[in-house]
Amino acid sequence: MKQIKIWFLLILGMSSLLGCQGLLPEPARLEGTATAPVTLPPVMLPAPTATGGVVAATATPLVQAENPVLTIWVDETSAAHRDVLASMGASFGDEAGVHVEIVTVRPDQLPQLIDTAVLSDTLPDLILHPVAYTGQWYEREIISAEAATAVVERLGRETFEAEALNLVGVEEGVAAVPSHGYKQIWIYRTDWWAERGLARPDDFESILRAAETTYFTPTLTAGVVIPTESDLMVTQYAFEHMAVANGCELVDEKGEVFLLHPACLAALDFYWELIHNYSPSDVQTDLTALNAYLAGRAGLILTTPAVLPAIAGEDPLYRPRCERCEDGYLAANTGVVTTLEGDGQFARPARFSETFYLSITATADEAAAIAFVEYWLGARYLDWLGVEPMRKVPLRRGTVAEPTLYVDGWRELPMVVGGEKRLVDVFGEEMVAELSADVAASERWGIRQGQGALVAKIYRERTIAILLQEMLSGYFTSSQTIVEAYVRVTNMIPFYAYYPPTRTPAPEGTVAP
Numbered sequence: 324m325k326q327i328k329i330w331f332l333l334i335l336g337m338s339s340l341l342g343c344q345g346l347l348p349e350p351a352r353l354e355g356t357a358t359a360p361v362t363l364p365p366v367m368l369p370a371p372t373a374t375g376g377v378v379a380a381t382a383t384p385l386v387q388a389e390n391p392v393l394t395i396w397v398d399e400t401s402a403a404h405r406d407v408l409a410s411m412g413a414s415f416g417d418e419a420g421v422h423v424e425i426v427t428v429r430p431d432q433l434p435q436l437i438d439t440a441v442l443s444d445t446l447p448d449l450i451l452h453p454v455a456y457t458g459q460w461y462e463r464e465i466i467s468a469e470a471a472t473a474v475v476e477r478l479g480r481e482t483f484e485a486e487a488l489n490l491v492g493v494e495e496g497v498a499a500v501p502s503h504g505y506k507q508i509w510i511y512r513t514d515w516w517a518e519r520g521l522a523r524p525d526d527f528e529s530i531l532r533a534a535e536t537t538y539f540t541p542t543l544t545a546g547v548v549i550p551t552e553s554d555l556m557v558t559q560y561a562f563e564h565m566a567v568a569n570g571c572e573l574v575d576e577k578g579e580v581f582l583l584h585p586a587c588l589a590a591l592d593f594y595w596e597l598i599h600n601y602s603p604s605d606v607q608t609d610l611t612a613l614n615a616y617l618a619g620r621a622g623l624i625l626t627t628p629a630v631l632p633a634i635a636g637e638d639p640l641y642r643p644r645c646e647r648c649e650d651g652y653l654a655a656n657t658g659v660v661t662t663l664e665g666d667g668q669f670a671r672p673a674r675f676s677e678t679f680y681l682s683i684t685a686t687a688d689e690a691a692a693i694a695f696v697e698y699w700l701g702a703r704y705l706d707w708l709g710v711e712p713m714r715k716v717p718l719r720r721g722t723v724a725e726p727t728l729y730v731d732g733w734r735e736l737p738m739v740v741g742g743e744k745r746l747v748d749v750f751g752e753e754m755v756a757e758l759s760a761d762v763a764a765s766e767r768w769g770i771r772q773g774q775g776a777l778v779a780k781i782y783r784e785r786t787i788a789i790l791l792q793e794m795l796s797g798y799f800t801s802s803q804t805i806v807e808a809y810v811r812v813t814n815m816i817p818f819y820a821y822y823p824p825t826r827t828p829a830p831e832g833t834v835a836p
Contacts, residue, residue: 390422393691394447398430398679403710403740411703421691431556434459434783441465448687449695451502454678454767455782457491458775461498470683472496474696479723487718487763490770491680500696501718503708504678504762505628506661507564512622514656523658524623527569527593527666534601537622545621546601548612553785553792557609560675561625562791563768566590570669573768573812574777579821582809586669591794591801593666598795606792617653619645627677628713628758632738635749654749661757676765678718705732712736713746716762733759780815 397408405427412423428436430453437460440446446465460466472495475483487501511524511533519536522529534546550557571587574580581587603615613630615621633641635654643653664672681699683692699707700719708715712733721728734755737743747755769778781787787808794804813819 390416390420391688391691392422392424393449393688393695394424394426395449395451395695396426396428396433396436396447397451398428398433398453399451399710400427400429401710407703407706407710411699411706414703415695415698419691419694421695423695431554431782434779437465444686446684446686448684448692450682450684451679452499452682454490454499454680454770455775456779457499457680457682458770458773459779460682461491461493462776464685466498466682467685467687467689468493468495468498470687470689470693471498471500471681474500474681474683474693474700477693478697478700478719482719482721482723482726484718484720484763486761487678490678490763499680499682500700501763502679502681502700503715503718504676505714505716506758506762506765507560507675507677508626508628508758509660509663510616510624510626510630510634511658511660512656513658515622516658523660525660525662526664527565527670530623531593531597533623534597538601543620545603545615547597547623547625548602548607548615548621549598549625550609550612551598551602551607551792551795553606553789555608555788556782556785557627558788558791559782559785560677562590562594562787564625564663564673564675565594565665567675567766567768568663568670568673569593569665569667570671572772573781574772574774576772576774578774578777578816578819580809580812580816580819582805582812584669586665586667587808588801588805589667590665591805594791595794595801613641617641617643617645617648619648629711631713631746631750632742635738635744637739637742637744637749651749657750659750659754659757674761674765675767676762678763678765704729705736708733709736710740713738713758716759718763730759777812777815781812784815786811786815 395408395412397404399408405425408425408427412425415421416423426447433450433452433456437446437450437456441463450466457466461468471491475488475497480488483501487504488497491498491501509524509530515521515537516523516533519533521533521536524530524533530547536546537544538546549561551561552558566587569586569590571584571590572581603611605611609626609630612621612624612626613633616624616630617633632638634643634657636642636651643649645653662672662674664670681696683689683696701722704717704719708717708729715733717729717733720726720730734747735745737745738749746758767778768781769775790799790804790808790811793799793807794801799807
């Protein structure tokens with residue numbers, strides 16, 4: 324009887340193990356008995372959390388595959404982007420015998436997630452990211468300049484925008500491969516401007532004059548709406564555009580910080596006056612700016628071309644609802660400014676662009692990553708550009724055989740996936756030309772001076788955006804804010820070697836410390 328019980332328990336235990344065999348590792352295959360590799364569709368993963376808990380898991384696919392795994396982090400999170408990425412990954416996987424694993428990540432989360440991935444040895448093979456992060460990742464040897472340069476040479480250096488390559492130029496060639504970009508834009512109501520005899524808002528004086536003229540408290544009409552939320556990168560974008568237009572640079576090639584220059588204080592005074600006097604009192608975002616414009620509550624906003632489908636009535640979520648805005652009236656009476664000029668002896672015309680690059684990491688399966696970048700910027704490039712094309716001006720113009728293939732193709736893309744209207748159909752040739760010309764040839768703090776690592780730190784910590792919000796909240800005057808900016812930025816530079824430059828008298832009308 325005792326033996327029967329023992330056998331019964333053994334059988335029960337073996338049954339339990341067999342029932343759970345999916346949880347056990349697959350036994351090693353014997354030599355000579357391997358089966359054909361299995362190609363699986365790409366796994367679309369949610370963005371890793373900032374804590375890094377999920378990041379470590381991203382190096383292991385959710386479905387175990389025998390094919391090599393190519394992991395890609397992409398700084399786009401919309402459903403339309405996920406759809407086109409899934410299609411790209413599946414097609415490439417079928418052709419190359421690679422299991423493509425795609426992770427969508429917000430751009431502002433990338434720096435911390437990359438740091439976590441470095442520590443946990445879970446870096447992806449390929450990253451799509453804003454240009455500001457390139458310098459720091461290159462200096463830390465997180466990304467491979469040799470691999471990026473190989474892609475550019477194989478596709479043809481002459482097929483890329485020269486300025487886009489110059490922005491990421493390094494000793495080996497380029498640190499990353501240019502993908503696309505857009506210009507930051509001032510959007511304004513041309514009908515309001517005509518009625519009031521206002522000049523085109525392309526310099527400090529004309530913007531202040533227009534904001535003062537269109538600001539009308541009884542009807543809750545703001546003179547201007549600009550993002551001011553301290554947690555948004557676009558908040559720094561807004562001020563940085565004004566600063567560069569006024570001749571204010573962050574740093575020079577040697578690494579000396581120039582924020583105490585009078586041009587910087589003057590730009591900050593302009594920013595404060597514009598927002599404090601003529602903008603809504605609450606914290607603003609790019610979405611509140613768009614809503615104010617669509618509702619006829621603002622005649623001037625600082626934003627990105629992503630808002631153009633909404634202004635054209637092509638966005639199902641956001642539509643014009645201002646007086647007389649039906650039947651395309653708002654789009655027909657919308658103007659765009661991409662070049663801004665400051666005020667004073669240091670001022671100069673300046674553009675502000677955001678450009679995006681594909682980087683191959685130092686730990687990547689280099690051959691597979693290179694092949695996927697060539698596929699992305701070749702056979703599937705127009706598919707990629709077709710999702711929100713208004714903010715995806717191609718930085719690869721065409722191929723060696725067809726030098727303008729992608730530029731010409733981009734112009735024909737509808738504004739929204741599945742739509743029919745192109746940008747040029749609604750906004751005309753002149754506006755499209757202004758949006759697309761010389762996107763990479765913009766003035767950005769620190770990038771051209773080779774100080775990309777410092778710029779990445781500032782964006783990661785939201786240093787300038789937080790200071791701007793503190794000033795607008797009344798914690799600092801503009802003079803105190805400039806000093807705070809200098810101190811906080813120089814504290815980010817190990818063994819900073821320069822003394823503060825001698826303060827010169829501030830321009831007339833500035834706020835005293």
